[in-house]
Amino acid sequence: MTPFVLLLFLVASPQDTGASKTQPRPPDAPAASTRDTATYRRVKAHLDSVPAIDTHDHLWPFDKLPGYVETEHGRGMNLAGLWRNSYYTWNHPLTAWQPGQKFDDWWAKAKHDFVNARAASFYRYQLPAFQDLYGVDFDRITDAQARELNDRIYRNYLEKRWLYEVVTEKANIELMFNDPYWARFDFKIDYPFGVLVFNVTTLVEGFHPSEFKASADDPYVFAKNKNLPMKSLDDYLTVLDRLFQEAKEKSAVCLKTTLAYQRTLRFENVSKDRAAQAFGRPRKELTEDQVRDFEDFIMWRLVELSAKYSLPFQIHTGDARIQGSNPMLLVDLIAANPRTKFILFHGGFPWVGETGVIVLRHGSHVWIDSCWLPTLSYTMAKRAFHEWLEMMPSNKIMWGADCNHAEGIYGATEFTRRCLAEVLAEKVDRGDLLEEHARRIGQQILRDNALELFPQLKERLWKRKGKLER
Numbered sequence: 028m029t030p031f032v033l034l035l036f037l038v039a040s041p042q043d044t045g046a047s048k049t050q051p052r053p054p055d056a057p058a059a060s061t062r063d064t065a066t067y068r069r070v071k072a073h074l075d076s077v078p079a080i081d082t083h084d085h086l087w088p089f090d091k092l093p094g095y096v097e098t099e100h101g102r103g104m105n106l107a108g109l110w111r112n113s114y115y116t117w118n119h120p121l122t123a124w125q126p127g128q129k130f131d132d133w134w135a136k137a138k139h140d141f142v143n144a145r146a147a148s149f150y151r152y153q154l155p156a157f158q159d160l161y162g163v164d165f166d167r168i169t170d171a172q173a174r175e176l177n178d179r180i181y182r183n184y185l186e187k188r189w190l191y192e193v194v195t196e197k198a199n200i201e202l203m204f205n206d207p208y209w210a211r212f213d214f215k216i217d218y219p220f221g222v223l224v225f226n227v228t229t230l231v232e233g234f235h236p237s238e239f240k241a242s243a244d245d246p247y248v249f250a251k252n253k254n255l256p257m258k259s260l261d262d263y264l265t266v267l268d269r270l271f272q273e274a275k276e277k278s279a280v281c282l283k284t285t286l287a288y289q290r291t292l293r294f295e296n297v298s299k300d301r302a303a304q305a306f307g308r309p310r311k312e313l314t315e316d317q318v319r320d321f322e323d324f325i326m327w328r329l330v331e332l333s334a335k336y337s338l339p340f341q342i343h344t345g346d347a348r349i350q351g352s353n354p355m356l357l358v359d360l361i362a363a364n365p366r367t368k369f370i371l372f373h374g375g376f377p378w379v380g381e382t383g384v385i386v387l388r389h390g391s392h393v394w395i396d397s398c399w400l401p402t403l404s405y406t407m408a409k410r411a412f413h414e415w416l417e418m419m420p421s422n423k424i425m426w427g428a429d430c431n432h433a434e435g436i437y438g439a440t441e442f443t444r445r446c447l448a449e450v451l452a453e454k455v456d457r458g459d460l461l462e463e464h465a466r467r468i469g470q471q472i473l474r475d476n477a478l479e480l481f482p483q484l485k486e487r488l489w490k491r492k493g494k495l496e497r
């Protein structure tokens with residue numbers, strides 16, 4: 028961009044309103060950080076204006092949101108629920124909410140819980156929601172503000188409208204992929220902005236019906252409902268195929284697995300005979316090796332079905348069972364299945380460089396999803412975006428909020444827009460990227476890359492029409 032054009036842009040750009048949604052900074056802070064630069068503000072304003080395609084969330088049906096507690100006014104959402112059902116509680120304490128208790132009694136104890144979390148991304152990612160949606164600086168919150176905040180949260184969740192408002196307007200999300208791990212084979216979309224994901228995590232355990240606790244997650248229940256036999260491994264493979272057909276008919280756009288929470292991501296190419304040894308027998312009659320053989324065999328079949336039904340495969344990589352979640356463990360499976368589109372979730376945190384090199388080598392059919400990454404570590408996410416954009420084409424990266432309530436989704440979205448804007452502004456100010464290209468890249472990650480990989484979503488876009496069918 029020439030200086031003349033830049034000048035025009037500065038004067039005329041409608042986006043350059045100077046309205047920054049960042050946390051207030053101390054008045055005596057040096058003006059050296061990226062977020063103080065005019066470049067950042069312009070890039071950020073542009074990214075804020077991009078209606079995002081969020082490729083990963085867990086937004087339960089409104090009446091079943093996991094954050095609800097028994098308040099003194101009845102069941103509903105409150106401040107305790109928002110924190111408990113956030114990532115904060117994964118490694119920080121939170122005073123338990125007692126059913127029906129008075130907010131002041133809970134807060135008197137809970138306000139001290141945050142003392143060791145102040146710098147943690149698992150704490151900080153929710154702060155933009157309190158700041159921007161409620162005007163509260165949570166780092167400096169007073170008792171009176173906490174009480175008022177709690178009341179407002181409760182009132183907001185009396186109506187589903189709040190979710191719509193926060194997700195589609197405040198967070199400016201146009202479509203949101205929803206991973207319904209609470210009812211995997213119901214194939215239901217609970218929100219008009221929702222995009223159905225087919226969660227296949229439990230299917231690798233299909234060697235025996237005793238593996239399944241909930242009917243909506245149970246392939247044996249599915250088979251029975253469809254009058255399909257389940258007497259052999261071949262029967263099971265037929266049922267898997269039918270599940271894929273059903274998912275496709277119900278408009279699922281991709282697969283998702285979180286197996287990294289329970290086992291290694293190294294899947295051997297096991298023979299059918301070896302896998303068949305486990306079929307029809309309960310876990311207590313099987314060795315660990317036999318169970319793993321079955322899981323490995325089914326995972327390979329799922330990867331093949333992913334290609335057959337054109338359902339790209341979102342795979343949780345990184346932080347889970349850390350012994351076995353390095354995305355490098357997937358490389359043989361990826362290399363052997365070039366027709367399957369793999370999406371490596373969470374950037375493989377903390378192995379973000381390894382994840383990058385997998386895309387470098389297998390980029391024709393591998394993408395990165397940065398969902399959850401800025402929430403895990405804002406700075407590592409910045410490093411990852413910086414490095415990935417230097418290693419791979421800019422149409423390989425997506426993002427998602429990965430949360431289960433409106434405030435978490437808002438916070439994670441704002442965190443991501445901020446993080447991306449910082450990275451892009453730094454590259455621009457260093458002279459390594461033109462600002463117009465930075466804007467385009469930001470828009471690709473937030474929106475265009477998902478539409479390129481999932482072109483069927485173009486039919487579901489509604490923002491330009493201005494109306495969401497409810």
Ligand SMILES: [Zn+2]
Binds near residue numbers: 084206429
């Ligand atoms: Zn998730």
